[in-house]
Amino acid sequence: MPCTDPELEIPERLTTAAFLLRPILATDAELDHAAVMESRDYLRTWEQSSWPEDGFTVAANRKDLEGLEERHVDRRAFTYTVLNPDETECLGCVYLMPTDASMFDGARITAVGNHLWSDYDTAVYFWVRRSALETGTDRVLLDELRAWLARDWSLGGHLIVTSEGFTQQVDLIERTDLQLRFEIEESGKPGRYRAYS
Numbered sequence: 001m002p003c004t005d006p007e008l009e010i011p012e013r014l015t016t017a018a019f020l021l022r023p024i025l026a027t028d029a030e031l032d033h034a035a036v037m038e039s040r041d042y043l044r045t046w047e048q049s050s051w052p053e054d055g056f057t058v059a060a061n062r063k064d065l066e067g068l069e070e071r072h073v074d075r076r077a078f079t080y081t082v083l084n085p086d087e088t089e090c091l092g093c094v095y096l097m098p099t100d101a102s103m104f105d106g107a108r109i110t111a112v113g114n115h116l117w118s119d120y121d122t123a124v125y126f127w128v129r130r131s132a133l134e135t136g137t138d139r140v141l142l143d144e145l146r147a148w149l150a151r152d153w154s155l156g157g158h159l160i161v162t163s164e165g166f167t168q169q170v171d172l173i174e175r176t177d178l179q180l181r182f183e184i185e186e187s188g189k190p191g192r193y194r195a196y197s
Contacts, residue, residue, distance in 0.1 A: 003122040003155060004075050004098045011152045014080075016144050018137065019091055021080040023072050028081050029062035031090040035129040036061065046127055046166045048189040077101065082128065082141060091137055092128035094145060099123050099159070106187040115181045121156035123195065124149070127169075138172055146176075159195040170194060 014021040024032070033056070036043065040052045052061075068079040078096040083089065097103070099120050109117050126145060128138045142160070149158060160178060162169040174180075178196035185192050 003078060003096050003153075003158075006075065008154055010075070010078065011148070014144065014148045014152070015085075016140075017085070018140050018144075019082050019084060020087070021082055021094060021148075024065055024068050024079045024081040024093065026062050026066045026069055028090065029058050029065050031083070031088075032065060032081060032093070033058045033061040035090040035092060039127065039130045042130065042166060042168070043127065046163050046169070048163055048165065048186075048191055048193075082126075090129065091132045092126065092141065094141075095125040096158075097123045097125070103186065104184070108185040110183045110185075112180045112182060117182065119157050120159050120181075120195075120197065122158040123161045124158055125161050133168065138169065142172060142176070157197060159197050161193050161195045164192045164194050 012022065036052050037056065040054070040056070043052060044050060068077075071077045072079055077098065080094040081090055082092040082094060084091060099117060099122060101123075104123075111117070124145070126138075126141060128141055132138065146160075149155060159181060160173060161184070162173060164170060164183075173194075173196050180194055181197050182195040183192050184195060
């Protein structure tokens, strides 16, 4: 079932010993901004863009989060903030995008093996802040995220997607049993993305 299917029940949160995920809100702007700016160098590689600029402000971030919150409420895509257990620090974000989203319209998608893009309904992206990378939170998040998607979501096929230039995340994913299924070249992006299932 696609992540945007109106019949799909959308989980409100994932709570673990290390963190919790809940839908991101515009009121999370300050916590999210701190995580984004701490991680801006590698997020530019992950995004394959100049975002976030060095002068990126909390106000500009709030505007971005308003858009993400609206998309979540409208069920067009889903963004979850990753918070420490007492919700005083943002550790990163998780995004679930339908594979028929406009961002893929002009993309060149190359299958690795005999895989069909149409067999997958959802593309999942995630990042954790730089200091959380140093403590292995990205691996814990990936493991918990995979279990959550399998247990609490009624999705059809889904893909874990990352930028090939963000080698730390590529290496993390490739140390699991996930297999490379597609290489994605988005219009206007200098490098490729890699999609695993």
